[in-house]
Amino acid sequence: MIGTPEILLIGTPEIILIVLVVLLLFGGKKIPELMKGLGKGVKSFRDGMNGKPDEETKKEEDEK
Numbered sequence: 001m002i003g004t005p006e007i008l009l010i011g012t013p014e015i016i017l018i019v020l021v022v023l024l025l026f027g028g029k030k031i032p033e034l035m036k037g038l039g040k041g042v043k044s045f046r047d048g049m050n051g052k053p054d055e056e057t058k059k060e061e062d063e064k
Helices: 012-050 055-063
Strands: none
């Protein structure tokens, strides 16, 4: 590809290598927990960008 940095060209072997390294570092049991935490973080970030208060902010406002 013309004009595309080589670092952005990730193929199947690179993806497989990344998955294997993640499996070795965290183990099969920790990965679902990591993905769950990542999903919550992304959801919280999106809610913050949209101006929606998170659950903790709602609880603090309800207590007042």
